[in-house]
Amino acid sequence: MKQETVKRIKNYVVLVLVTAVAIAGSYKYVSQYVKVSSNVNGRELPIYSVDTKEKKVALTFDAAWGNEDTQKILDILKKHDVHVTFFMTGGWVDKYPDDVKSIYEAGHDLGSHSESHKNMSQLSDEEKKQELLSVHKKVKALTGTDMYLFRAPYGDYDDAVILTAKENGYYTIQWNVDSLDWKDYGVKSILSTVLDNQELGNGSVILCHNGAKYTADALDQLIEGLKKKGYEIVPVSQLIYKDGYHMDVNGRQIKD
Known part of the structure; x- marks a missing residue:
């Protein structure tokens, strides 16, 4: 019995070490993605939209609470x-690991929304880094994939947040x-707010929440609308x- 216990402990330690090495290596790999400056007039900007002639938009869901409607959305x-x-x-991710796997297996993008949904601009640089790396490790362990898309909680960012992410x-x-959708105004409100939005156009990034009350009910009509x-809906990674x-000054990506 003791030998079996020791063997299990050794196997566990080996697994932890292998995982740690793999994850550590992945950061080096992922970091080579982001090489372009996001600085405009001395200020760092996130990507709000993309300048493209193609009629493509990205539909995005922030997952920070609830999963009652996740399967319906999928x-x-x-x-x-x-x-x-x-x-x-x-x-x-901790609460709904099976949903994370289902999202990944269905071919959708997995992106980071931080570890604990704090206002990132109010954290130290080291805390910002840990907010990114902690959830990165969890998703890596569950799916084997390295995330490289980040959305700051509450849309709250400053130069340090974007530079740390980069x-x-x-x-x-x-x-x-x-x-x-997070205001819970109903299906019609979601549809009109998106489909009649003056900002909706080629390269738009649309914000939704999988845990909002009416989002799943509105989704079918939203996609059809x-x-x-004439829009093709794609993940952010393809936009x-x-x-x-x-x-540009509005956070719009423009191809050189």
Whole structure:
């Protein structure tokens, strides 16, 4: 019995060490993604939208609370053959690991929404880094994938937040169309807020929340409405430019 226990402990230690080495190596790999400056007039900016002639938009879901409707959302996305981006907090990943795997296996982007959904601009640089790396490790362990898309909680950022994200291999993604689904105004409100939005256009990034009360109920019509307007819905990873671009004052990516 003692020998079996010792063997299990040794195997566990080996697994932890292998995982740690793999994760450590992944940061070096991921960090090579972000090489382009996001500085505009002396200020660091996240990506709000993308300048493109193609009629493409990115639909995104912040996952920080609840998962009652996650499967329904995934089923609707599958029905329409649409792929999107989920920005997840570490706390959400801890509570719903099976949902994280389901999202990944369905072919959607996995993005970081920080570990604990704090106002990142109020944290020290080391705390900012840990907010990124902690959830990164969890998702890496669950799916084997390295995230490189980050959305700051509350949309709160400053120069240090974006630079820290960049140094750790992340593009910081904001949005230029807010569905306001988090206000729980209802399905019609979500649809009109997005589809009639003056900012909606080629390269838009649309903000939704998987845990909002009416989002899943509105999703089917939202997708149909976007398609009726001629838009192809893609994940953020397929919308943004990874390099060879510059930013304008509105946080819009422009290809060089």
